[in-house]
Amino acid sequence: MGGQACVFYGAAEFSRDTDLAILASSENLARLSNALRDLKAQVIAVPPFEAKYLRKGHAVHFSCHHPEALGMRVDVMTKMRGVDAFSKLWTRRTTISSYDTTIELMSLPDLVQAKKTQRDKDWPMLRRLVEVNYFANREKPTREQIRFWFLELRTPELLVELAVSQGRTPAQLIRRRPLLKNVGTANESLLTKTLRAEEEREREADREYWRPLKKELEKLRHSRASQSKR
């Protein structure tokens, strides 16, 4: 669901880690443990690899020691802010085959939700992901694609073009994304300003989401540090 998924959908990211979204069931965690054992992966940092931390929204970080994956970082998550439950992600996934290996990627709309974080680097990528999808499909779009673009495009010029091509912006989408009421005015500088404000609200919501989780991580670090001193 990380860098390689972004490459597939159109952004360009050189990400050396592998991000996995998983179902945190005991059976699945056992399977993942076996796979990680093959990679000689060890948990780095906190939290430990336990379902309760994954279900709370933490990520568990591993570093691989197998000679063919030496130093590769694997981050495992099961719950992400603003992203649907794993069962829904799974039904919407994209499956690709590469060198006889099957790779399951998070769908583009789900990836876009997952990328709405507090980090600077995610926002230009998010913009590109939706732009690529828009350019590739604007000639013959489906209803789902039009809805997705209205809700997720972050490019003022393309939002205006979309509104013109559709004739009107559906009222229920304006309720979901209030900045769409400015699209019809074709005022790109106003749109730019409201897009920036929307981004800032999302980033703040992400910081808010992480506040208690970061506190918990800090506690775990302290307890680990005091255990290692004993």
Add this chain to the structure above:
Amino acid sequence: MISPEELVGEEWAAWYRLSPLERWRESEKLWEIYFHLGGSLDTEPDTESPFFDPREPSTRTVNGRPGMRVLRRSRV
């Protein structure tokens, strides 16, 4: 209709025009070159990530590759 070139320039537009699988393959080629040049899989610290712990020791060498040094650097 706005063209990708108008919006993001020639280079990005060329990337945009690739199919998803073509982008995937191009990325695989870049990985091969990266490893051929001795690139490492160790990640850079992501200081903006909520998981970032400044006290956590990093295994990564400063320049991303064991034995690699900066020989020349711009002043900026």
